[in-house]
Amino acid sequence: MKGFWHDAAEFFPILMSGVVLTIVVTIGSLLLSTVLGLVWAMMRVSGIRVLSLLSASLINVIRGIPIIVLLFYLYFVMPDLGVTLSALQAAILGLGIAYSAYQAENFRAGIEAIDKGQIEAAQSIGMGWWLTMRRVVLPQAVRIVLPPYGNVMIMMLKDSSQASTITVAELALQGKLIASSTFKNTNVFTMVALMYLTMSIPLILLVRHFEKRAGKK
Amino acid sequence: MIELTDVHKSFGENEVLKGITASVQKGEVVCIVGPSGSGKSTILRCINGLESYDRGEISVEGLKVDRDAPSIVQVRTQVSMVFQRFNLFPHRTVLENVVEGPLYVKKEPRAAAFERGRALLAQVGLAEKANEHPPQLSGGQQQRVAIARALAMQPKAILFDEPTSALDPELVGDVLGVMRKLADDGMTMVVVTHEMGFARDVADRVLFIDGGVIVEQGPAKSVLNQPQHARTQDFLRRVLHPL
Numbered sequence: 001m002k003g004f005w006h007d008a009a010e011f012f013p014i015l016m017s018g019v020v021l022t023i024v025v026t027i028g029s030l031l032l033s034t035v036l037g038l039v040w041a042m043m044r045v046s047g048i049r050v051l052s053l054l055s056a057s058l059i060n061v062i063r064g065i066p067i068i069v070l071l072f073y074l075y076f077v078m079p080d081l082g083v084t085l086s087a088l089q090a091a092i093l094g095l096g097i098a099y100s101a102y103q104a105e106n107f108r109a110g111i112e113a114i115d116k117g118q119i120e121a122a123q124s125i126g127m128g129w130w131l132t133m134r135r136v137v138l139p140q141a142v143r144i145v146l147p148p149y150g151n152v153m154i155m156m157l158k159d160s161s162q163a164s165t166i167t168v169a170e171l172a173l174q175g176k177l178i179a180s181s182t183f184k185n186t187n188v189f190t191m192v193a194l195m196y197l198t199m200s201i202p203l204i205l206l207v208r209h210f211e212k213r214a215g216k217k
Numbered sequence: 218m219i220e221l222t223d224v225h226k227s228f229g230e231n232e233v234l235k236g237i238t239a240s241v242q243k244g245e246v247v248c249i250v251g252p253s254g255s256g257k258s259t260i261l262r263c264i265n266g267l268e269s270y271d272r273g274e275i276s277v278e279g280l281k282v283d284r285d286a287p288s289i290v291q292v293r294t295q296v297s298m299v300f301q302r303f304n305l306f307p308h309r310t311v312l313e314n315v316v317e318g319p320l321y322v323k324k325e326p327r328a329a330a331f332e333r334g335r336a337l338l339a340q341v342g343l344a345e346k347a348n349e350h351p352p353q354l355s356g357g358q359q360q361r362v363a364i365a366r367a368l369a370m371q372p373k374a375i376l377f378d379e380p381t382s383a384l385d386p387e388l389v390g391d392v393l394g395v396m397r398k399l400a401d402d403g404m405t406m407v408v409v410t411h412e413m414g415f416a417r418d419v420a421d422r423v424l425f426i427d428g429g430v431i432v433e434q435g436p437a438k439s440v441l442n443q444p445q446h447a448r449t450q451d452f453l454r455r456v457l458h459p460l
Contacts, residue, residue, distance in 0.1 A: 115304075117302055117304040118304060118306065120267050120300070120304060123266075123267060124265055124293055124298040124300075124367075125293065125294075125297065125317065125318035125322055125366065126291075126370070127321070127322055128290065131321055135306075135317065136306055139308050140306075140307070140308050
């Protein structure tokens with residue numbers, strides 16, 4: 001740890017450029033996984049057998065493939081099929097798809113936890129399936145879904161480091177590049193770890209807040 | 218206005234409705250009584266399309282009740298339902314609960330829906346609770362909000378599924394009072410209840426159901442005071458004199 005503060009001052013700007021990309025990858029894939037997860041979950045609870053089966057199959061396929069393989073597929077295989085993605089696009093798409101399966105299961109659990117009486121009450125005043133979801137089920141499911149959603153945010157922040165495997169120069173890759181060129185492994189990776197921790201702590205506190213709120217209900 | 222013809226309904230192997238034929242006229246109050254598991258609530262749920270039925274036919278104002286047909290929305294806007302456990306939307310205020318249907322199903326203008334919502338809350342004695350959330354209210358108050366929510370759809374009939382069963386005894390009177398007022402105003406009502414006093418005083422007709430069939434029916438006072446069938450007599454004896 002010799003000269004840690006000196007190294008920290010020197011490498012901080014480079015690592016910060018990695019932090020920016022880490023945040024971009026995390027937010028981008030979080031949004032994508034949320035939208036896709038919601039679509040899979042809606043298909044799953046739609047009551048339409050074909051949609052439900054399709055969603056269940058998709059979720060299982062996605063869950064069965066490691067994130068890193070999904071990233072390789074999008075970045076290295078897709079060009080062979082005529083679709084070329086930038087490393088950043090492939091990272092956001094890959095992580096978004098990978099996490100959509102977990103988001104979908106989380107959303108489904110939240111939706112199914114809503115008392116059936118709520119759905120019947122909505123139906124009894126003439127609401128159709130979509131209106132019941134939008135006005136009655138989803139607003140209540142959000143409270144149930146938020147704590148695990150917060151956990152997914154933390155996992156995605158950390159898993160964004162997998163984007164380094166397809167050359168996205170996010171925090172982990174920036175750290176690795178600096179370490180390999182300076183051999184200051186201890187100082188550099190300590191800094192990288194501290195920076196991930198600094199980003200995770202607000203999320204951890206957010207999850208705790210969600211859990212307390214959910215507990216009160 | 219509500220017609221049931223030879224309605225059958227099974228849950229798996231268990232046939233809970235074994236050929237129910239009955240009708241409810243406009244402005245009539247019909248109470249359905251009978252032991253637990255006799256199929257009383259299932260009848261209401263079939264009329265509202267919350268349950269499908271296997272055979273026979275149910276119609277409301279000439280419109281066939283089919284829970285899978287688009288016309289079910291039309292049926293439900295004509296026949297509202299009040300549930301045993303209120304089923305208010307806890308994430309919305311009392312007033313929002315009342316205007317939810319008019320605003321989003323009937324697409325009524327916002328100002329008019331809210332104005333009528335407030336008037337309905339006043340009608341059930343809860344005007345001052347408009348901005349509170351359901352969990353802040355007592356069971357009796359919640360059930361009166363549920364009645365206001367049902368009325369907000371301006372239905373031609375209201376189905377009540379044991380509306381006082383989940384209430385503390387001292388709160389039952391307020392809800393029955395509101396229902397009695399509705400009956401006096403000419404609302405068509407079908408009420409599944411164990412409140413024999415209410416049935417005797419308010420209902421025009423009583424249907425006694427046991428084992429999925431209508432065992433006895435007729436004017437309320439006649440069925441409840443001089444039941445003809447042994448099963449009705451036995452049921453009423455156990456309900457009115459449990460010890």
